[in-house]
Every structure is written in structure tokens, then in C-alpha cells.
Amino acid sequence: QVTLKESGPALVKPTQTLTLTCTFSGFSLSTSGMRVSWIRQPPGKALEWLARIDWDDDKFYSTSLKTRLTISKDTSKNQVVLTMTNMDPVDTATYYCARIAATGTIFDYWGQGTLVTVSS
């Protein structure tokens, strides 16, 4: 059974760095073909893909946000970490982690999401 769960601060101040952790089970990121992504959704708005990390440590980022994002993994802990620098109120959103299916093209399992509010 595949599960993912996001954790991190609910509130961050403008200009701070956000660090989110995705803890998963039911698969291993050391297995060939496994990939995990982060996706966010501002309140009442659409989904926005942020970053992806692969089993071989390849990393891919949203074109518009890549200068602010870093994704990493700890295979031994079954965790993926996303950091986003220089947070702004427009970054207020629910942040989801999701497993990418073997095709590499779709998100087949999602975490429940964690709401991050950026406010002073």
C-alpha cells in the first residue's frame, strides 16, 4: 500500500525559507523507475507542479521557480525534502507530494497536502 504524507510549518514569514518533508511508504526511491514530485495549490486556484526527484537522483524543476527550489531525498528514511527560498504571500498554498507512476508522466498517488501560509 502506497502512502505519502507531507509535513512542515503551517506558517512562515516573508523572505524566510520553507522546508517541507514528504514521508512515504509502500515503495522505495532506490528502486529503478521510482520518482516523487511536489505540487502546490493556492486556495481556490489550480495545481502547479514544482519539482521532481528520481531514483538515480536526477532532479527537475518548474521553469518559473527553479531558482528558489531545491529537492533532495533520504532513501534510508523514505523521505523527500523540498526547500523554497524567499517565501512571499503569493506562495501561500497547499503543498502536495505525489508519486510519479512508472511511465514518468502521471501522478498516481498523492499525499493529503499541507497548507502553508506566508504572513508576517
Next chain:
Amino acid sequence: EIVLTQSPGTLSLSPGERATLSCRASQSVSSSYLAWYQQKPGQAPRLLIYGASSRATGIPDRFSGSGSGTDFTLTISRLEPEDFAVYYCQQYGSSPRVYTFGQGTKLEIK
């Protein structure tokens, strides 16, 4: 990068009716790389359709996907009360390797 435009923004229908949701891409998308998700309030999205027309595990056969090139459609043949939700299309771009979502279609009870 490819932009996905969904229409209509909101669709008001009654249970038992047929729903047709559109997703148009700014340039041609491989059918293999087009998916649809359903999202209910307070929940994470759920994968419905992948490869433009293949249903994900456990998805009822009243959901179907079709299309190619720049025009894709999600059809719900007979709406059940639990189908009223927001629907997103999503595409994968291989160069650069990015994922793009449409802005969503809200399917509401009329």
C-alpha cells in the same frame, strides 16, 4: 512550454446527465502524456485517466477520455452525485521535463 486551457470554467448539470469537459493544448501533445484528475473539496487530486483514454485503477467506466493533438475530452456518461467536483487535465513535457496542469473545470449540481 505548453499551456493547457480547460473549458468551460464551470459546468452545471443534473445527476444522470452527460458531462463533456474540454482540455485544449497550446501545441500538440502526445496522447501518451495527457491525464485527467478529479479533486473534491479538502481532498488531494485523484488520477482518473492517463494516456488520454485509459482509466486508472478503480475508476468507473462512466468516465472516458478521448482526443489527440491539441484537443482532449473527458466525458462522464451519466453523472452520479459523487462526480460533482473539480477536474484538471495535465500533460507531461519531455523537453524540458515539466508537468503542466489546466486551470480546472468545476462540475456543479444544477
